[in-house]
Amino acid sequence: RNYVKMCSLPRFMLEVFLVNCCLGLVSSLYFHMTEGEQKCFIEEIPADTVVVGDYWTQLYDEQKREYLPATRNLTLSVAARTPTDELILSHKETKGRFNFTSFTSGEHKICLHDSVANYFNIGVTLQVVCMDIRSGERTNNYTEIQKRELLTQLQLRVRRLSAQVHDIHKELIYSRSREKNFLVINHNVNMWIYWWPIIRSVAGKITVKDQNRHLKTVDLN
Amino acid sequence: MEPVRMVLCLLSVFISLVSDRLVVLASFSQATDSDFTFSLPAGRKECFYQTMKKEASLEIEYQVLDGAGLDVDFSISSPSGQLLFSDQRKSDGVHTVETHEDGDYVFCFDNTFSSISEKLVFFELILDNMDQEEDPDNWKEHIIGTDSLDMKLEDIMDTINNVKSRLGKSVQIQTLLRAFEARDRNLQESNFDRVNFWSVVNLFVMMVVSAVQVYLVRLLFEDKRKIRT
Numbered sequence: 001r002n003y004v005k006m007c008s009l010p011r012f013m014l015e016v017f018l019v020n021c022c023l024g025l026v027s028s029l030y031f032h033m034t035e036g037e038q039k040c041f042i043e044e045i046p047a048d049t050v051v052v053g054d055y056w057t058q059l060y061d062e063q064k065r066e067y068l069p070a071t072r073n074l075t076l077s078v079a080a081r082t083p084t085d086e087l088i089l090s091h092k093e094t095k096g097r098f099n100f101t102s103f104t105s106g107e108h109k110i111c112l113h114d115s116v117a118n119y120f121n122i123g124v125t126l127q128v129v130c131m132d133i134r135s136g137e138r139t140n141n142y143t144e145i146q147k148r149e150l151l152t153q154l155q156l157r158v159r160r161l162s163a164q165v166h167d168i169h170k171e172l173i174y175s176r177s178r179e180k181n182f183l184v185i186n187h188n189v190n191m192w193i194y195w196w197p198i199i200r201s202v203a204g205k206i207t208v209k210d211q212n213r214h215l216k217t218v219d220l221n
Numbered sequence: 222m223e224p225v226r227m228v229l230c231l232l233s234v235f236i237s238l239v240s241d242r243l244v245v246l247a248s249f250s251q252a253t254d255s256d257f258t259f260s261l262p263a264g265r266k267e268c269f270y271q272t273m274k275k276e277a278s279l280e281i282e283y284q285v286l287d288g289a290g291l292d293v294d295f296s297i298s299s300p301s302g303q304l305l306f307s308d309q310r311k312s313d314g315v316h317t318v319e320t321h322e323d324g325d326y327v328f329c330f331d332n333t334f335s336s337i338s339e340k341l342v343f344f345e346l347i348l349d350n351m352d353q354e355e356d357p358d359n360w361k362e363h364i365i366g367t368d369s370l371d372m373k374l375e376d377i378m379d380t381i382n383n384v385k386s387r388l389g390k391s392v393q394i395q396t397l398l399r400a401f402e403a404r405d406r407n408l409q410e411s412n413f414d415r416v417n418f419w420s421v422v423n424l425f426v427m428m429v430v431s432a433v434q435v436y437l438v439r440l441l442f443e444d445k446r447k448i449r450t
Contacts, residue, residue: 028272029255029346039267042258042341044399107403132255154374157381164388171395175402182406189413196420203424207431214435218442 030130032060033076033114040111045102045135046174052099052139053078053110056130068125076129081109099139105174136170137163256345256396258286261293261332263339268329271346273320280347281328284313284400287407288340294331300324310334341407343400347393 033039043051057076059068078098080089083106091098102108114127140163146156261267273279285291295308297318306316318326332340 029257029269030272031267031269040260042260044258044403133257134255154377154381157385161381161384161388164385164392168388168391168395171399175395175399178402178406182402182409185406185409185413189409189416192413192416192420196416200420200424200427204427207428211431211435215438218439 028130029132030128033057033112033127033129035114038111038113040109041133042107042109043133043135044107045105046170047102047105049102049136049170050099050139051080051102051108051110051133051135052097053131053133054097055112055132058128059125060128061125067128075115076127077113077115079111079113081111083107105177136167254345254347254393256343258341258343258400261288261330261340261342263335263337264333266329266331266333268327269344270325270327271348272325273323273348275320275323277320278349279318279320279326280315280349281318281344282313282315282347282397283330283342283344284404286341286343286400286404287411288332288335289338290335291340291404291408293340293342294334295328296331297326297328299326343403345393345396 031039045051055076055078060066061068075092078089078091079087080098080100081087082102083104088103089098089100110133112129112131137160140160142156142160145151145159151159259267271279281297283293283295285293290310291312292310293312294310295306295314297305297307297316299305300322301324305318308314320326328344330340330342330344
């Protein structure tokens with residue numbers, strides 16, 4: 001019966017995983033979040049790119065300088081928005097993974113929001129969030145691909161290289177379209193700066209003529 | 222039922238304990254790098270913590286992409302609290318940290334000097350954990366055949382490693398170019414908005430001033446008339 005208790009699998013895995021997370025997994029970058037706080041990350045990606053994010057959270061007591069045991073169900077809501085501010089993902093979980101595929105190319109905003117319900121001792125505890133966001137080729141699960149397509153190590157390596165090249169090529173195409181947009185904005189600014197003095201002098205002339213007309217009607221006596 | 226569950230439990234513990242090793246092998250990477258673009262609200266300081274082992278190197282490159290002034294304060298501290306680098310109001314910077322101690326290295330972006338403008342900051346972390354070298358003997362297990370085939374496979378492996386490291390470098394450069402372009406584009410967009418806004422205001426002010434002039438002159442002469450009669 002003791003083993004059954006220890007084995008409430010998700011929670012136990014969470015604790016052991018957290019110890020591992022910020023020590024050995026792919027990215028061990030973490031930051032703090034306090035109650036009601038929102039942190040936004042921006043991913044500028046071409047169209048049809050898969051974005052996968054992994055995050056782990058744990059409560060930390062600043063006064064006692066220790067991590068609190070993960071007994072409570074912490075919720076962190078994740079929202080992803082397109083460049084045109086449409087919501088494409090809304091997620092609310094304690095730990096785990098969020099993923100979405102971009103429809104258009106551009107700056108996608110991923111916001112993490114911490115709810116006040118997590119804290120029973122506001123001002124003292126804060127949440128430590130360990131996060132990793134990957135896009136494109138880095139989201140591929142190569143062990144799975146190897147199993148599924150029965151590739152040797154060498155073949156898997158080459159497959160990874162070709163995925164990297166594909167990503168680079170996609171990024172290059174995207175950067176060309178960005179440059180075109182930039183040229184358009186540049187052109188608009190230049191045109192405005194060029195025509196503005198002419199517009200202003202014409203407007204000035206009309207205003208002065210209008211003024212004269214009004215003043216002529218004044219009877220000077 | 223119970224022993225099965227116990228076995229599964231022990232297996233999961235074992236897997237989770239070795240999971241980091243498995244992930245490293247599966248991802249085929251010696252140097253892991255991650256880049257983030259985040260918004261730093263006005264008057265705030267954001268800190269990020271990175272766990273590092275001894276005798277490794279951490280390179281961080283940051284750039285301010287948007288926000289009036291395009292500058293931010295930056296600092297890196299070691300796990301023992303010693304300030305390693307500090308930049309005041311720079312718009313971009315590169316720093317390499319050779320780690321001499323295990324622990325969490327802190328780097329902070331400070332926007333407290335600005336009370337109204339929100340900054341958009343991009344940073345890229347390039348980690349080089351020198352002890353996680355790929356084991357070349359790992360490959361030898363998969364080689365079956367004559368000696369000449371052995372050599373050829375080693376050559377292929379060398380070429381692949383070469384290509385992989387160059388592609389990694391290309392990805393990094395692309396990320397950097399993307400950040401530069403984003404900054405220039407944001408700058409130009411804000412220029413456009415500013416030029417637009419102020420020229421319309423200019424026009425408006427000119428018209429208002431001329432109308433006020435006409436009104437005042439009229440008032441002046443009407444008063445004179447009233448006084449006379």
